[in-house]
Amino acid sequence: MIAIIDYDAGNVKSVEKALHYLGQDAVLTRDYEILLRADKVILPGVGNFGDAMMRLEEYGLVEVIHKIVEQGTPFLGICLGQQLIFDSSDEAPGVKGLGLLPGTYHKLPDSEKRKVPQIGWNDLKFPNAGDLFAGIPEHSYVYFVHSYYLDTPDPSIITATCEYGVTVGASVQKKNIYACQFHPEKSSEVGLQILRNFISLTGGTK
Numbered sequence: 385m386i387a388i389i390d391y392d393a394g395n396v397k398s399v400e401k402a403l404h405y406l407g408q409d410a411v412l413t414r415d416y417e418i419l420l421r422a423d424k425v426i427l428p429g430v431g432n433f434g435d436a437m438m439r440l441e442e443y444g445l446v447e448v449i450h451k452i453v454e455q456g457t458p459f460l461g462i463c464l465g466q467q468l469i470f471d472s473s474d475e476a477p478g479v480k481g482l483g484l485l486p487g488t489y490h491k492l493p494d495s496e497k498r499k500v501p502q503i504g505w506n507d508l509k510f511p512n513a514g515d516l517f518a519g520i521p522e523h524s525y526v527y528f529v530h531s532y533y534l535d536t537p538d539p540s541i542i543t544a545t546c547e548y549g550v551t552v553g554a555s556v557q558k559k560n561i562y563a564c565q566f567h568p569e570k571s572s573e574v575g576l577q578i579l580r581n582f583i584s585l586t587g588g589t590k
Contacts, residue, residue: 386410386583387422389449391439393429393464395567402569402579414443420451424458424582427465428569430529433489434476436464446482453484458560458585463530466556466563473532484561487536493549501531506546506554506566514543514557516564516581526554526564526571526578534565 388400390412403410411418419425427449429436440446453459461469470481473489494500507523528546534553536542544555544564555564562582568575 385422386424386426387419388412389419389425389427389445390414391429391436391443391445393431393436393439395430395463396428398567399426399428399462399569402576403583406576406579406583408583414445416444416448419445419448420455422452422457424460424585425449425452426460426462427468428462429464429468431464432475433464433467433473433481433532434479436468437476437479437481440468440482449482450484453561456560458582459562460582461561461563462569463565463567466565467532467534469561469563470534470536475532485536485541485556485558486538487534489532490535492531492533492552495549498549502528502548502552504528506548506552508544508546508554510544512540512543512557514555514562515585516555516557516562516578517544518581520574520577520581524574526566526568526574528552528554528566530565 469484470487492500505525541556541558542553543557546552546554568578
C-alpha cells in the first residue's frame with residue numbers, strides 16, 4: 385500500500401488518481417499508524433513553504449515523516465514536497481524545513497524571456513544515475529509549476545536537472561529519499577514511468 389500524506393496542500397488528489405490508474409492501492413491519509421505501515425509514502429503538494437510546514441507541524445506529521453525515513457521506507461516528495469525535505473526556503477525566511485537533505489531554495493530569476501513561476505514542459509539532463517529514471521532517455525520532457533530552485537552543498541544527490549535561467553535540481557535521491565520538483569502525475573507517459581519506477585523500489589540504493 386502507498387500512503388499519500390494529507391496535509392491540506394494542493395494537487396494531492398491528482399497523485400492519488402495517477403497511482404490508482406497504475407493499479408496501486410493508494411490512500412490519502414494523515415493517520416500515523418497507516419503512514420508508518422505503508423510500503424511507500426509520498427509527500428506531494430503545491431503551495432507556500434511556510435504554510436506547508438505549519439500544517440505538517442500542526443498535524444504532528446514532521447516526527448512521523450522522520451520515522452518513515454529512518455525505518456527505510458521509500459519516500460517520494462513531489463513539487464513542494466521536494467522543497468520541504470530540505471532545510472529552508474527564501475519563500476519563508478526563518479522557517480525550518482524537514483531537514484532530511486541539506487540545502488535551501490532560492491527564487492528563480494525573472495526576465496522578459498523567462499517568467500516566474502516556471503509553468504510548462506522542460507527537458508531533463510541526468511548528472512547522476514537515479515532509480516526513478518530507469519528506462520527513461522535523457523532530454524525527456526516533464527511538467528513543472530514552481531518558483532524556487534535548489535541550492536545544495538551535496539550535488540551528488542541531484543539525479544536530474546533542467547535549465548530555466550539557472551540550473552534547476554529537478555530530482556534528487558539519497559538512500560530511500562526520492563523527490564521530483566516537477567509533477568510526474570502530470571507528465572504523460574514519462575511521468576507514469578517515473579511513478580512505476582518508484583512503485584517498483586524495494587529501498588534506496590545511493
